[in-house]
Amino acid sequence: MFKFKINPWMYLFITFALFIIAGTFLLKMPFVKHTEGLSYIDALFTATSAVCVTGLIVVDTSGFNFWGQFFIMLMMQVGAIGIMTLTSSLLLFLRGELDFSRKFMVAKISDSLNIQEAEKVLVIVVIYTFVMEFVGFLALSYGFFLDGFALKDAAYYGLFHAVSAFCNAGFSTFDSSLIGSNSIVKVTTMFLIVFGGLGFYVIYNIFMTFVSNERIKVHTKIVVYTTFALIIAGTLLIFMLEKGTMSILDSFFQSITTRTAGFNTVEIGGLHIVTKFLMIVLMIIGASPGSTGGGIKTTAFYIAVVSMYSILRGNKRIVIFNRNIALINILKAYALISMYIFFLVIATLLLLYFGDFTFMDTLFEVTSALGTVGLSLGITAKLGIFGKLIITACMFLGRIGPATLITMLLLKEKTSKLSYPEEKIILG
C-alpha cells in the first residue's frame, strides 16, 4: 500500500492551508452575507488574512453580517493559537510515531523546550490567551460603551477587538479602524498587542520563573529589551518626523501597532513619506518568535545588530548577556533574514510588474503582507486577480515561513550538535 510520509514541517504548512480552505468555504456559506457580495478570490483573501492574522482587507469587514464577522474572529483565534502552540501540538502529533532517536531530535524542536514541557506549554498558552482576551474584552467594552455604543454593541465590539488585538490580527469592525477612539480603547489595544506579540517561549519562561525557580532565559531578555527599545525609538521617531501633527499617544500607538498588529488610529496614507518608510523598516523587523506577529523577528534583528557591532570591533566571539552565542546560531539568524529579504524583493518585483501602483504603495503593501501587519496605503482593495494572489501568498509565507524554516532546520541538525555548550536563541 502506498504510504504518504508527512515531514513534521509539512504538518504546519498543510494545517494552515486546510484552515484557510475551510475558512474560505465558511465565508461562502449561504447564511454569510456581505453587503457587496463576496467572490471566491475575495473569500480566499479574507480567510488567508484572518488565519494568518494579517488584517489586510479587500472588502470592508463592517459589510459582513454577524456570521461573517464571527467566522473571521474564529479564524483569527484559531490561526493565532495554531502558531502559538505549534511546537506543542507538533510534538504531541509526532509522539506516537517516532522511534527513540528521532524523538530525541524532535524534542529539541523549539531549541529550548523538551518533550515533557510540550503539553504544559500548550495548556499555559491557551489559558494565557483566554485570560488576556477576557481582560481585554472587559476594558474594551467599557471603552466602547463610553464612546456611546449600546451595552450589547459595546460588548460585541469589545470581544471582536480584544481577540483581534491580542492575536495581532488588526481586523476591525469599523471601516476606519480605531481612528477617533478614546484613550481607554487605544491603551487597552496597545497592551493586548504587546502581550500577544511576546511569543509563547517568553510567556512560558516568565510563568515558570514565578511558579518554580526557573531562571530568566537569554531569549526572554532579548525579546523584552528589543521590544521595549523598538517601541520607544519608534514612538520618538514617528512623533518627531510628523512634526507634532500627531499626538504622542498616537505616535506610541502607531509605533506598537506597526511592527505587526496593523490597527491604526491615524490615516496612514496622510503621513509624511519618511514616516511611511520608517514604518516599512519597523514592519520588516516585526514581532517576536512563537508569537502571533510576523517579520524577521526581534531576536534575529537583535542578533544581527550585536553580531555586526562585535565583528566591527574585531571580536571573535559573539557574547550576549554573558553567554557565548554559537556562530552557527548567528548564521541561522542571517539565513532567515536573507530568506525574508529574498521573498520581499521577489514579491515586490512581481507586484510592481502585475500591479499599477507607485513604488511606495507597492513596497508598503508587500512588507505589510509578508510581516502579517495589515496596514495599507489603500491599494489592497484595488488589487487585480494577480495582485490578490501575490499578497495572499505573502501573507501565507510570512505567517508559516519562518516557523517552518526553523522547524526544518532543527530536524536536519545532526545529533552531534546536541552537545553544543553555548546558549541558543530562538529565531523563527
Added chain:
Amino acid sequence: MFKFKINPWMYLFITFALFIIAGTFLLKMPFVKHTEGLSYIDALFTATSAVCVTGLIVVDTSGFNFWGQFFIMLMMQVGAIGIMTLTSSLLLFLRGELDFSRKFMVAKISDSLNIQEAEKVLVIVVIYTFVMEFVGFLALSYGFFLDGFALKDAAYYGLFHAVSAFCNAGFSTFDSSLIGSNSIVKVTTMFLIVFGGLGFYVIYNIFMTFVSNERIKVHTKIVVYTTFALIIAGTLLIFMLEKGTMSILDSFFQSITTRTAGFNTVEIGGLHIVTKFLMIVLMIIGASPGSTGGGIKTTAFYIAVVSMYSILRGNKRIVIFNRNIALINILKAYALISMYIFFLVIATLLLLYFGDFTFMDTLFEVTSALGTVGLSLGITAKLGIFGKLIITACMFLGRIGPATLITMLLLKEKTSKLSYPEEKIILG
C-alpha cells in the same frame, strides 16, 4: 612634543578627503569655466563624485571648458588608482614605521597578499590600468570617429570615456551619456567597465597564474562566476521586463553598467518601475572588492547566498569550491552587508526628510550614490543644499567605507587568528 598617531585605516579616509578638497579648489580655479558658473557646494559635489568615481552630476559635464573636464578626468584616475592600490600603498607607507610583530599583522592586510607582494601589485595594477585604458582609447576614438566626430574630437572623447569607463566612473562629456552611440562605443565601454570592475586581487592573481605557476584562488573564482551570473541574469531580466522595447544590446549594456559604472544608453527615467527596482537591487550588489566599483560587493553577496543555502540545507560547514570558509569570515560578510543596509536606510530617511522627491527617486538616488554608480532618475540637479550634502556623504562613505572597515577589521585581528586553516574570501 605632541605626536598625532594615524591609524592605518584613517590613512585612506584622510587621503580621499584631501583628494576631494584639492579637487574642489582645482574646479574653482579662475581658468576653469562652466557655462552656468560653479558654486562651492557644486564644486565639492563634482569633486567628490569624480574622486569617488560615482558620476552623479549637479552641473552638466559638457558645460565645463577643457580644464574643468581635464581635472574631472584626472580626479577619476587618481581616485580609481587610489582605491585599487590602497593595499599596496598602505603597506609601503607603513613599512618603515612598524616593529616586526605589527608588520606581521599588516602583512596580512589584504587577507591574501603578503608584504613582499605589495610593490609588485602596485606596479601591475598601474600597468594594467594604462594598458586597458590605452586600448579602450583607441577603440572608442574609432567609434566616435565613425559617429562623425572630427579626428581630434573623437580622440579627446575617446580618452575621456576610456578613463571614465575603466574607472567605472560614469562621467560623460555628452549630456545624454551614451544614448544613441554606435555598437563599437557600447561594446568597448562594456569591456572596460567589466575589466575595471574585477578588482586588483583578481587581476594580480590571474596575472600570476600566467607568469609563475600560481593557482587560481577561490576569491578569483567567486568574483568571475558571480560577475558573469549577475550580468547574464540582469540582461535577461531587464530585456524581459521591458517587454522588447529595449534591444538585447542595450539590456546587456544596462545590466553591466548598473552594478557600478553608471553610463546609460537608454533614458533611465522612462523605464518601467519594476526595471528601476531591479536596478536598485543590482546597484546594491555592486562590483568586486579592490575594484573601482561600489556596493556590498560580489564576494559578500556570493557568501551570503551560499551560506543561506547551506544553512537552510542543515549544513554545519560552509564549503565553497571545496574549501571550508571560516564562519567568522562569513559573519564579516554579513556585518559588511548589515552596515551597508544601515547606511542605506539612514541616508534614505534623511533624503526623504530633507528632499521633496518620490520614494522611488529618493531610494534610487541614495543607492546610486552609496554604490558609487552614478545613475539617476533626474533628481540630482534638483537637490537642495542638505540633499547635496547627504549625497556627497553617501558617495564618500560608499567609496571608502567598505575598504576602511575591512582594513580596520584586519588590523584588529589577534595574531592567533593567523593560524586559521580555512581559505579566506576578500570582502570589502
